[in-house]
Amino acid sequence: MLITRKAEFSASHRCYNPSLSEQQNLDLYGERAESHGHGHNYVLEVTLEGEPDSVTGMVVDLKLLKEVIQECVVDPMDHRHLNHEVPPFDRVTPTAENLAREIWRRLEPALRFDHARLHNVRLYETGDLFVDYNEALS
Amino acid sequence: MTLTRIYRFAASHRLHTSVFSDDKNAEIFGKCNNPYGHGHDYVLQVSVEGAPDPLTGRILPVADLDRYVQRQAVSVYDHSDLNRDVPGFEGVPTTENLGRDVLRRLQTDWPFAEVRLTRVAIQETDRNSIAIDKG
Numbered sequence: 001m002l003i004t005r006k007a008e009f010s011a012s013h014r015c016y017n018p019s020l021s022e023q024q025n026l027d028l029y030g031e032r033a034e035s036h037g038h039g040h041n042y043v044l045e046v047t048l049e050g051e052p053d054s055v056t057g058m059v060v061d062l063k064l065l066k067e068v069i070q071e072c073v074v075d076p077m078d079h080r081h082l083n084h085e086v087p088p089f090d091r092v093t094p095t096a097e098n099l100a101r102e103i104w105r106r107l108e109p110a111l112r113f114d115h116a117r118l119h120n121v122r123l124y125e126t127g128d129l130f131v132d133y134n135e136a137l138s
Numbered sequence: 139m140t141l142t143r144i145y146r147f148a149a150s151h152r153l154h155t156s157v158f159s160d161d162k163n164a165e166i167f168g169k170c171n172n173p174y175g176h177g178h179d180y181v182l183q184v185s186v187e188g189a190p191d192p193l194t195g196r197i198l199p200v201a202d203l204d205r206y207v208q209r210q211a212v213s214v215y216d217h218s219d220l221n222r223d224v225p226g227f228e229g230v231p232t233t234e235n236l237g238r239d240v241l242r243r244l245q246t247d248w249p250f251a252e253v254r255l256t257r258v259a260i261q262e263t264d265r266n267s268i269a270i271d272k273g
Contacts, residue, residue, distance in 0.1 A: 017193060028194055030201065093195035097139055101190075128144040129200065138139045138189065 002119060003059045004047040007069045009078035012039040013094040016083065037081060042099075043124040044073060046107060050116025060116045072106040096125040100133040108135065140256060141197045142185040145207055147216035150177040151231040154221075167230075175219065178262050182211070182240065183269075185257035186250070198253045206250075210243045233262040237270045245272075 014037035015029035025033040032038070046069055050059040080086055082094040092098050100123040111118040124130040152175035153167035163171045170176070184207055188197040214224055220231035226242070229235040241258045248255060259269035 015195075017195070020193070028199075095190065095195035097141065097190040097197055098195040100139070130142050132140040132142070132185075 001051060001059055002047050002049050003062075003116075004045050005062060005065045005069060007044045007046070007066075007074055008041060009044070009074045010039060010041050011077050011080050011082050011086075012037045013082040013089070014038075015093055015095060017093050018091065037083065040125050042077075044069070044103065045120075045122040045124075046111075046118070047120040047122070048111060048113075048116045049119035050113065053115060060111075060113060065111070068107065068110045072110055073103055096123055096129060096131045097133075099123055099125075100131040101135075101138075104133050104135055139190065139197060140185050140187045141200075142183050142257075143200060143203055143207070145182045145184065145204075145212050146179060147182065147212050148177060148179050149215045149218050149220050150175045151220040152176070153230050153232060155230050175221065180215070180236070181261040182207075183257070183259040183261075184244065184255070185259075186253050187256045188250075188253035198250050203250070206247075207244065210246065211240050214243065233260050233266065233268045236260055237268050241270055241272065 014034070015032035016025050017028070020028070046065065048060050048065070052059050077086055082089040082099070084090070086094075088102065089098075092102075100121050103123060104118070104121045107121065108118045119134065121133045122130055123133075152172070153170040154163050158166065184203070186197060186203070190197050215236075218224060220227060220236065224231075224239065227235070227239050229238075237258050237260050240260065241255075244255055244258065255272055257269055257271050259267060261267040
Protein backbone atom coordinates (compact mmCIF):
# COMPACT_ATOMS: atom_id res chain seq x y z
CA MET A 1 0.00 0.00 0.00
CA LEU A 2 1.20 3.50 -0.79
CA ILE A 3 0.69 6.52 1.44
CA THR A 4 1.61 10.06 0.44
CA ARG A 5 2.17 13.17 2.48
CA LYS A 6 2.40 16.58 0.85
CA ALA A 7 4.42 19.63 1.87
CA GLU A 8 5.25 22.99 0.36
CA PHE A 9 8.21 25.29 0.50
CA SER A 10 9.21 28.44 -1.31
CA ALA A 11 12.79 28.99 -2.33
CA SER A 12 14.88 30.87 -4.83
CA HIS A 13 17.46 29.32 -7.06
CA ARG A 14 19.67 30.02 -9.99
CA CYS A 15 20.37 27.38 -12.63
CA TYR A 16 24.09 27.89 -12.77
CA ASN A 17 27.04 25.52 -12.90
CA PRO A 18 30.13 27.14 -11.34
CA SER A 19 32.45 25.04 -13.53
CA LEU A 20 31.14 26.76 -16.67
CA SER A 21 31.53 30.32 -17.93
CA GLU A 22 28.78 32.93 -17.62
CA GLN A 23 28.07 32.64 -21.32
CA GLN A 24 27.94 28.83 -21.25
CA ASN A 25 25.49 29.01 -18.35
CA LEU A 26 23.30 31.49 -20.22
CA ASP A 27 23.39 29.28 -23.31
CA LEU A 28 22.43 26.21 -21.26
CA TYR A 29 19.81 27.56 -18.89
CA GLY A 30 18.65 30.79 -20.55
CA GLU A 31 16.88 33.22 -18.24
CA ARG A 32 17.08 30.67 -15.42
CA ALA A 33 20.82 31.44 -15.19
CA GLU A 34 20.29 35.17 -14.50
CA SER A 35 22.66 36.22 -11.74
CA HIS A 36 20.31 36.93 -8.84
CA GLY A 37 18.08 33.95 -9.33
CA HIS A 38 14.30 33.59 -9.10
CA GLY A 39 11.89 31.57 -7.00
CA HIS A 40 9.30 28.83 -6.98
CA ASN A 41 6.59 27.53 -4.69
CA TYR A 42 7.79 23.94 -4.63
CA VAL A 43 5.28 21.21 -3.82
CA LEU A 44 6.70 17.99 -2.45
CA GLU A 45 4.87 14.64 -2.33
CA VAL A 46 6.56 11.99 -0.22
CA THR A 47 5.26 8.45 -0.79
CA LEU A 48 5.94 5.49 1.48
CA GLU A 49 5.19 1.88 0.69
CA GLY A 50 4.23 -0.54 3.43
CA GLU A 51 1.54 -2.55 5.15
CA PRO A 52 -0.76 -1.15 7.82
CA ASP A 53 0.21 -2.23 11.33
CA SER A 54 -2.26 -4.86 12.54
CA VAL A 55 -2.97 -2.93 15.75
CA THR A 56 -2.86 0.73 14.73
CA GLY A 57 -4.08 0.31 11.14
CA MET A 58 -1.38 2.77 10.07
CA VAL A 59 1.41 2.26 7.52
CA VAL A 60 3.27 5.09 9.21
CA ASP A 61 2.47 7.68 11.84
CA LEU A 62 1.60 10.65 9.62
CA LYS A 63 2.50 13.11 12.36
CA LEU A 64 5.98 11.62 12.50
CA LEU A 65 6.23 11.70 8.70
CA LYS A 66 5.19 15.35 8.73
CA GLU A 67 7.87 16.14 11.32
CA VAL A 68 10.58 14.33 9.32
CA ILE A 69 9.66 16.25 6.15
CA GLN A 70 9.59 19.49 8.09
CA GLU A 71 12.95 18.89 9.75
CA CYS A 72 14.85 17.42 6.77
CA VAL A 73 13.44 19.52 3.93
CA VAL A 74 11.10 22.37 4.76
CA ASP A 75 13.06 23.95 7.64
CA PRO A 76 16.40 24.03 5.79
CA MET A 77 14.95 25.03 2.40
CA ASP A 78 11.88 27.19 2.97
CA HIS A 79 12.47 30.88 2.21
CA ARG A 80 16.10 30.21 1.36
CA HIS A 81 18.24 30.79 -1.68
CA LEU A 82 19.22 27.23 -2.57
CA ASN A 83 22.54 28.15 -4.24
CA HIS A 84 23.76 30.27 -1.35
CA GLU A 85 22.25 28.65 1.73
CA VAL A 86 21.53 24.97 1.11
CA PRO A 87 24.50 22.66 0.42
CA PRO A 88 25.28 20.92 -1.91
CA PHE A 89 23.69 23.51 -4.18
CA ASP A 90 26.70 25.79 -3.85
CA ARG A 91 28.40 23.18 -6.10
CA VAL A 92 25.48 21.27 -7.66
CA THR A 93 23.00 23.05 -9.93
CA PRO A 94 19.62 23.17 -8.14
CA THR A 95 17.50 21.85 -10.99
CA ALA A 96 14.27 20.05 -10.06
CA GLU A 97 16.08 16.77 -10.84
CA ASN A 98 18.98 17.44 -8.48
CA LEU A 99 16.67 18.83 -5.81
CA ALA A 100 14.48 15.69 -5.89
CA ARG A 101 17.59 13.54 -5.51
CA GLU A 102 18.88 15.62 -2.58
CA ILE A 103 15.46 15.46 -0.89
CA TRP A 104 15.50 11.66 -1.25
CA ARG A 105 18.98 11.53 0.32
CA ARG A 106 17.83 13.63 3.26
CA LEU A 107 14.57 11.76 3.86
CA GLU A 108 15.45 8.13 3.24
CA PRO A 109 17.61 7.47 6.34
CA ALA A 110 14.89 8.96 8.56
CA LEU A 111 12.10 6.87 7.00
CA ARG A 112 13.24 3.29 7.58
CA PHE A 113 10.45 1.62 9.50
CA ASP A 114 9.65 -2.01 10.23
CA HIS A 115 6.66 -2.00 7.91
CA ALA A 116 7.32 0.93 5.60
CA ARG A 117 10.00 2.44 3.40
CA LEU A 118 10.36 5.55 1.30
CA HIS A 119 8.97 4.73 -2.17
CA ASN A 120 8.93 7.94 -4.19
CA VAL A 121 9.78 11.62 -4.01
CA ARG A 122 7.74 13.81 -6.34
CA LEU A 123 8.76 17.42 -6.58
CA TYR A 124 6.67 19.98 -8.44
CA GLU A 125 8.74 22.98 -9.47
CA THR A 126 5.67 24.56 -11.07
CA GLY A 127 2.15 23.29 -11.70
CA ASP A 128 3.34 22.14 -15.13
CA LEU A 129 6.60 20.38 -14.25
CA PHE A 130 7.41 17.67 -11.78
CA VAL A 131 10.11 15.07 -11.17
CA ASP A 132 9.76 11.60 -9.62
CA TYR A 133 12.76 10.05 -7.93
CA ASN A 134 13.44 6.67 -6.39
CA GLU A 135 17.11 5.96 -5.77
CA ALA A 136 16.75 2.22 -6.42
CA LEU A 137 15.14 2.83 -9.83
CA SER A 138 17.51 5.55 -10.97
CA MET B 139 14.46 9.45 -12.58
CA THR B 140 11.31 10.60 -14.31
CA LEU B 141 10.42 14.12 -15.40
CA THR B 142 6.83 14.96 -16.27
CA ARG B 143 5.70 18.02 -18.16
CA ILE B 144 2.11 19.15 -18.51
CA TYR B 145 0.50 20.65 -21.63
CA ARG B 146 -2.99 21.80 -22.47
CA PHE B 147 -5.12 21.90 -25.60
CA ALA B 148 -8.77 22.44 -26.44
CA ALA B 149 -10.46 20.23 -29.02
CA SER B 150 -13.86 18.99 -30.08
CA HIS B 151 -14.95 15.47 -30.85
CA ARG B 152 -17.91 13.19 -31.33
CA LEU B 153 -17.86 9.56 -30.29
CA HIS B 154 -19.39 7.73 -33.23
CA THR B 155 -18.51 4.78 -35.44
CA SER B 156 -19.94 3.84 -38.80
CA VAL B 157 -19.70 0.20 -37.72
CA PHE B 158 -22.82 0.65 -35.58
CA SER B 159 -26.29 1.93 -36.39
CA ASP B 160 -27.28 5.40 -35.15
CA ASP B 161 -29.34 3.81 -32.40
CA LYS B 162 -26.46 1.59 -31.32
CA ASN B 163 -24.07 4.58 -31.34
CA ALA B 164 -26.48 6.55 -29.17
CA GLU B 165 -26.83 3.60 -26.83
CA ILE B 166 -23.10 3.03 -26.44
CA PHE B 167 -21.74 6.56 -26.44
CA GLY B 168 -24.72 8.39 -24.88
CA LYS B 169 -24.47 12.18 -24.95
CA CYS B 170 -20.93 11.91 -26.37
CA ASN B 171 -22.69 10.81 -29.57
CA ASN B 172 -24.72 14.02 -29.94
CA PRO B 173 -24.57 14.91 -33.66
CA TYR B 174 -22.60 18.15 -33.65
CA GLY B 175 -19.94 17.08 -31.19
CA HIS B 176 -18.65 18.84 -28.09
CA GLY B 177 -15.29 19.89 -26.68
CA HIS B 178 -12.87 19.50 -23.81
CA ASP B 179 -9.87 21.27 -22.35
CA TYR B 180 -7.49 18.34 -22.42
CA VAL B 181 -4.52 18.16 -20.06
CA LEU B 182 -1.63 16.09 -21.40
CA GLN B 183 1.18 14.72 -19.23
CA VAL B 184 4.34 13.55 -20.95
CA SER B 185 6.81 11.59 -18.78
CA VAL B 186 10.41 10.91 -19.71
CA GLU B 187 13.02 8.84 -17.94
CA GLY B 188 16.75 9.32 -17.87
CA ALA B 189 19.73 10.26 -15.76
CA PRO B 190 20.42 13.95 -15.20
CA ASP B 191 23.41 15.15 -17.20
CA PRO B 192 26.24 15.62 -14.65
CA LEU B 193 27.03 19.03 -16.10
CA THR B 194 23.58 20.56 -16.47
CA GLY B 195 21.70 18.64 -13.79
CA ARG B 196 18.87 18.15 -16.27
CA ILE B 197 17.49 14.97 -17.83
CA LEU B 198 16.91 17.01 -20.97
CA PRO B 199 16.43 20.67 -21.88
CA VAL B 200 12.78 21.24 -20.97
CA ALA B 201 12.44 23.99 -23.59
CA ASP B 202 13.45 21.44 -26.26
CA LEU B 203 10.84 18.97 -24.99
CA ASP B 204 8.24 21.77 -25.04
CA ARG B 205 9.06 22.64 -28.64
CA TYR B 206 8.92 18.99 -29.71
CA VAL B 207 5.62 18.18 -27.97
CA GLN B 208 4.13 21.41 -29.25
CA ARG B 209 5.11 20.63 -32.83
CA GLN B 210 4.27 16.91 -32.85
CA ALA B 211 1.10 16.90 -30.79
CA VAL B 212 -0.30 20.03 -29.16
CA SER B 213 -0.36 22.17 -32.32
CA VAL B 214 -2.10 19.33 -34.20
CA TYR B 215 -4.91 18.98 -31.66
CA ASP B 216 -5.37 22.48 -30.29
CA HIS B 217 -8.57 24.11 -31.50
CA SER B 218 -9.24 21.26 -33.87
CA ASP B 219 -11.96 18.70 -34.41
CA LEU B 220 -10.45 15.32 -33.53
CA ASN B 221 -12.85 13.50 -35.89
CA ARG B 222 -11.88 15.51 -38.96
CA ASP B 223 -8.71 17.54 -38.49
CA VAL B 224 -6.10 15.05 -37.27
CA PRO B 225 -4.27 13.14 -40.02
CA GLY B 226 -3.75 9.47 -39.25
CA PHE B 227 -6.00 9.35 -36.19
CA GLU B 228 -7.25 5.77 -35.88
CA GLY B 229 -10.61 4.85 -34.42
CA VAL B 230 -13.23 6.73 -32.43
CA PRO B 231 -11.63 9.78 -30.77
CA THR B 232 -12.02 8.55 -27.21
CA THR B 233 -9.42 9.63 -24.66
CA GLU B 234 -7.93 6.14 -24.98
CA ASN B 235 -7.41 6.45 -28.74
CA LEU B 236 -6.23 10.04 -28.35
CA GLY B 237 -3.57 8.75 -25.95
CA ARG B 238 -2.44 6.23 -28.56
CA ASP B 239 -2.30 8.95 -31.20
CA VAL B 240 -0.20 11.18 -28.93
CA LEU B 241 2.18 8.30 -28.26
CA ARG B 242 2.47 7.53 -31.98
CA ARG B 243 3.20 11.16 -32.81
CA LEU B 244 5.75 11.60 -30.03
CA GLN B 245 7.57 8.38 -30.93
CA THR B 246 7.78 9.23 -34.63
CA ASP B 247 10.81 11.55 -34.57
CA TRP B 248 11.82 11.25 -30.90
CA PRO B 249 15.05 13.29 -30.84
CA PHE B 250 16.31 12.72 -27.29
CA ALA B 251 18.74 9.83 -27.65
CA GLU B 252 19.57 9.20 -24.00
CA VAL B 253 16.04 9.83 -22.74
CA ARG B 254 13.13 7.40 -22.83
CA LEU B 255 9.49 8.38 -23.32
CA THR B 256 7.78 6.34 -20.59
CA ARG B 257 4.21 7.54 -20.22
CA VAL B 258 1.49 9.59 -21.83
CA ALA B 259 -1.48 10.54 -19.69
CA ILE B 260 -4.50 12.57 -20.74
CA GLN B 261 -7.12 14.13 -18.55
CA GLU B 262 -10.33 14.72 -20.51
CA THR B 263 -12.19 16.24 -17.58
CA ASP B 264 -11.40 16.52 -13.86
CA ARG B 265 -13.13 13.17 -13.39
CA ASN B 266 -11.81 11.25 -16.33
CA SER B 267 -8.27 10.40 -17.38
CA ILE B 268 -6.18 7.69 -19.05
CA ALA B 269 -2.51 6.76 -18.95
CA ILE B 270 -0.45 4.64 -21.33
CA ASP B 271 2.84 3.22 -20.16
CA LYS B 272 5.19 2.58 -23.01
CA GLY B 273 6.44 -0.98 -22.69
